[in-house]
Amino acid sequence: MKPAPFHYEAPRTVAAALALLGADAKILAGGQSLVPIMNFRLARPATLVDVNRVDELAYLRKRDGVLHIGAMARHATLERSEMVARGWPLLRQAVRHVAHHQIRTRGTVGGSCAHGDPTAELPVALAALDARFHLRSRAGERSLGAAEFFVSHLTTALRDDELLVEIEVPPLPAAARTAFAEHARTHGDWAIAGAAVVVAPGHAAIALLGAAPTPLRASEAEAVLAAGGDAAEAARLAGALADGEWRTALTTALVRRALAEAGA
Amino acid sequence: MKLTNEFEVAVPIERTWETLLDVPRVARALPGATIEPEGEGGAWRGTMKVRLGPVTTEYAGTARIQDADEDDRVASYRVEGRELRGQGSAAATITTRLAGADGATRVVVETDMQVTGRQAQLGRGLMEQLAGAILDDFAARLEQELRGVAAPADAGGGALDVGAAVRGPLIERAALVGVGVLAGLALGRLVWRR
Numbered sequence: 169m170k171p172a173p174f175h176y177e178a179p180r181t182v183a184a185a186l187a188l189l190g191a192d193a194k195i196l197a198g199g200q201s202l203v204p205i206m207n208f209r210l211a212r213p214a215t216l217v218d219v220n221r222v223d224e225l226a227y228l229r230k231r232d233g234v235l236h237i238g239a240m241a242r243h244a245t246l247e248r249s250e251m252v253a254r255g256w257p258l259l260r261q262a263v264r265h266v267a268h269h270q271i272r273t274r275g276t277v278g279g280s281c282a283h284g285d286p287t288a289e290l291p292v293a294l295a296a297l298d299a300r301f302h303l304r305s306r307a308g309e310r311s312l313g314a315a316e317f318f319v320s321h322l323t324t325a326l327r328d329d330e331l332l333v334e335i336e337v338p339p340l341p342a343a344a345r346t347a348f349a350e351h352a353r354t355h356g357d358w359a360i361a362g363a364a365v366v367v368a369p370g371h372a373a374i375a376l377l378g379a380a381p382t383p384l385r386a387s388e389a390e391a392v393l394a395a396g397g398d399a400a401e402a403a404r405l406a407g408a409l410a411d412g413e414w415r416t417a418l419t420t421a422l423v424r425r426a427l428a429e430a431g432a
Numbered sequence: 433m434k435l436t437n438e439f440e441v442a443v444p445i446e447r448t449w450e451t452l453l454d455v456p457r458v459a460r461a462l463p464g465a466t467i468e469p470e471g472e473g474g475a476w477r478g479t480m481k482v483r484l485g486p487v488t489t490e491y492a493g494t495a496r497i498q499d500a501d502e503d504d505r506v507a508s509y510r511v512e513g514r515e516l517r518g519q520g521s522a523a524a525t526i527t528t529r530l531a532g533a534d535g536a537t538r539v540v541v542e543t544d545m546q547v548t549g550r551q552a553q554l555g556r557g558l559m560e561q562l563a564g565a566i567l568d569d570f571a572a573r574l575e576q577e578l579r580g581v582a583a584p585a586d587a588g589g590g591a592l593d594v595g596a597a598v599r600g601p602l603i604e605r606a607a608l609v610g611v612g613v614l615a616g617l618a619l620g621r622l623v624w625r626r
Contacts, residue, residue, distance in 0.1 A: 248498060250508065
C-alpha cells in the first residue's frame, strides 16, 4: 500500500528541523518503523520532517570517558564501531539482534528510541547502561533518564515540538561484564522477551525486554546480585516482573542465560 | 585485508585532530577522489578512480566518520563504494590514531578493506600492493593537507596511476593479470553476444 498524501520537508540543521515541528508533523529518521506504518495508513502525518540530511546529528563520540551518540547514528555504525565495542560492549551485543543487516544500515539509534517499541533492543540496552536522553525544542533543552523517557507502548516523553538529539552513555563500572539475550520466533523477527545485563563488583543492572510497555529495570534482582547474591534467585525475581506463566518462565531463562554469559 | 601506514607531521595534535574530523578535507587527500561539498546526514558522496595499467575502475559511494574518541584521539571512517561500470564493490574501515609530542603529531593509519568483483581477482598479493600504494599516496597528501599545503591537482584526469606506483618485480605480474582480465572480459563478451 501507499501512504496518504503528506507534506515533505528535509531540513539540514537541527534549528531548521525544530522550526518545522508541531502537532501534525512527524519526524522521519531511518524510516524502518514509520514508513511501514504510513504505508498501512495507520499513521497519516500532515507533514513529514526528514532529518536524514542533518549532519550535526550523525556522530559517535567519546569525551571524558562518556559516549555521545548522535540521534541519527545508524545501527550499523554503532555495530561496527570498535570504540563502542571496547567501552560499551553491551551496545554491540544488543544491536546485532536488531532485525536484519539491511534494516540496520538505515535504522537509527535515535529513531529506535523515539519510536518506543517495547520489544526494541537498543532502548533496553540503554536502560541497563543508565543512558540519558537529550531532547531539544525551540523553547530549550532537557535531559531524561530511560525511566522517564520511555512512557508506554510506542509512547515516549517527547512532545510534539521536541527532537531527540543525543543519547549519552556513562562509562561502565570497572571490571564490568555485559550480555544480551533474547528470544524471537525467527532471527530478525520482533523479540518476545529479552534481557540486557551489566555485572561488576558491587554493581548489577538488569533491563528486561517485552516484560512491560517500556524497557523495565529489575531493581530487586539487581539489589540481590549487587550484594553478592545468587544469579538463579536474581533471575527468578526478574522473571516474576513479566506477566503470565510462559512469559515469566521465558524471561527467567533469558536473564539466567545473560547472567551466565556475563559471569554472574 | 589489513594495512598500516605511519607518518609524522610538524603540526600540533589539536590541529591535526580537527583536520581529521573534517571529512571533505580528508577525502581530498584520497588520490583520484572527488567529493561533493555538502554532506548529508554525516555522509559525503563522492567518486574515486583507481587505475592499474590499462584497467581503470571508478567507484561511487559514501564516506563518513564512524566514531571519534576524543579522549584517546582515535577516529575511524567508513568508506563504501560500488563500481560505476561493473558489479564490484569496495569498502574500508580506516582508523587513525594520533600521538602528540613537542608540537608534532604521529599519525598511524590502519585500513581494513574488502574488495569484491573483478578487482578482487587480481589476487591478494597484488591487491595489497595496490592498496598499499594508494595509502602511501593518501598519507603523503594528508600530510601536505595538514601542513596547510593544498593537495596538488591530479595529472591524468584525476586517476591515480597505481601501475606507476608499484613498478618493480610486480609490474610484470600486474601486466599479465591485467591482460588476463581484459582477455577474459573480451571472451566473456564474445560468448555473451552469441
